[in-house]
Amino acid sequence: MAHIGIVGAGLAGAGAAYALRDTDHDVTLVEKSRGVGGRAATRRKHGCRYDHGANYVKDGDDRTVELIRELGADGLVDVEEPVWTFGRDGEIEPSDRQESHKFTWEAGITQFAKRLLAATDAEVRTTVRAASVARDADTGTWTVTDTDGDDHGPFDRLLLTPPAPQTAALLAATAWDGDGGTLGALREAVEAVEFRTIRTLVLHYDFAVDVPWYAVVDVDKEHDVGWLAREECKDGHVPDGESLLVVQMGPEWSLAHYDDPLDEAAATVAGKAADLVGDDRLADPDWADDQGWRYALPDTGLDPSAGAVEAAREAGLHLAGDWVAGEGRAHRALWSGVEAGERIDGSL
Known part of the structure; x- marks a missing residue:
């Protein structure tokens, strides 16, 4: 032994x-x-639960799906809404990529480990x-x-x-x-x-955002926003009638603003989210949270x-x-x- x-x-x-x-x-x-x-990672705040690092587990191949189901289907969430794309101009449009499973759990993605x-x-x-x-x-x-x-x-x-x-x-x-x-x-x-640095901002609203997608991703990698996702698309994460945006900023912006105070960074990012989604109400979240990932993703x-x-x-x-x-x-x-x-x- x-x-x-x-x-x-x-x-x-x-x-x-x-x-x-x-x-x-x-x-x-x-x-x-x-x-x-x-x-x-998963965090809880003000009655919400949110995955603020990895947003979900992609199926990847059959063995991933099989393993996830072996670990127990209770509380398992497969996000149904699609991921759309945008580029340097900020125009959001449907993706031509084939959709895959997007797994998390009602109790959050930390359930996997x-x-x-x-x-x-x-x-x-x-x-x-x-x-x-x-x-x-x-x-x-x-x-x-x-x-x-x-x-x-x-x-x-x-x-x-x-x-x-x-x-x-x-x-x-x-x-x-x-x-x-x-x-x-x-x-x-x-x-x-080589690793990318990402600062994640979490923005909460007391109203539901009406869009047809779960998340949008910057395919040109030139926008300040790298990824924006709606946590309310995951069962058990956000109360009905509310929205919670998980906004992962691009590496260049994240490095330049990694240590900015939360209120300052949240105000800036909320404005960028409002411009990207085309909803001025998003410029004024009722609360915010953040997480800096110094070593977020390998290049x-x-x-x-x-x-x-x-x-x-x-x-x-x-x-x-x-x-x-x-x-x-x-x-x-x-x-x-x-x-x-x-x-x-x-x-x-």
């Missing part, structure tokens, strides 16, 4: 734990936040921020030290799932004697993965040909996440984690 350590309890970490559920290995996840799910982990015997240690990693040259085991100076482990295998910049920082703080240059090469490969993926990745695996150090898969989608993070979990089990 081996002890597996996983840094991060987002969908990649939860997916890895799920893949290891029927093995005899002990699995421990350390997570910096108070809850699980990572960017597949919660249900995955509930199917396992894994231990989840929340509010634990990993600060450094070390490998014991004699035993080949790994230890994670948190920002309070407490150690977690030793682990026979260790999986890192935070966004690439945070994983690179952990690798920079890793003690691995006699690695023959693998650590430095691995860090370089991880640092090469590139980890180079699969990097020899250091395989060398690290042979030493018991593994990586997973949407940035490893090379696409910022919830289901890609999930399956990256599942595949990492299966590789870990196969290596023992």
Whole structure:
């Protein structure tokens, strides 16, 4: 029986734990936040529930749909309204893309990670921020030290799932004697993965917005607004007769205004939402919330040909996440984690 350590309890970490559920290995996840799910996050405020990171889980392929249904159809939501598009001119129009399933839950998208982990015997240690990693040259085991100076482990295998910049920082703080240059090469490969910054504004209205779409997306990637979605299209999220817009701003705007006070940013974004939708009432929300995602979505993926990745695996150090898969989608993070979990089990 081996002890597996996983840094991060987002969908990649939860997916890895799920893949290891029927093995005899002990699995421990350390997570910096108070809850699980990572960017597949849900928040509650003033009687509303909203997914303010990943907005839904795309079906991707049949295995994603099958897994979601295996986890339990109770409270499952498949958003029926379509996603339309707009470009640099802000003109909204129907998309010619084929519609897919858009899954979340009445209790929010964080249910995905919660249900995955509930199917396992894994231990989840929340509010634990990993600060450094070390490998014991004699035993080949790994230890994670948190920002309070407490150690977690030793682990026979260790999986890192935070966004690439945070994983690179952990690798920079890793003690691995006699690695023959693998650590430095691995860090370089991880640092090469580029991430977009996104600031999300959540805007509430005491009236229902009357449009035929669930969300609109900027296909030119030149508008200040990158994505705008109506949370009321999800059962159980917004009371009848109200609207809640989740507005994810483009990377350029987000970087320039990342630290603007909420009231200032909300007023600006509400005006942009009103212009985009063509409804002046949207310029005056009755309350607002926000979330800054410094490392929101990967623009590139980890180079699969990097020899250091395989060398690290042979030493018991593994990586997973949407940035490893090379696409910022919830289901890609999930399956990256599942595949990492299966590789870990196969290596023992």
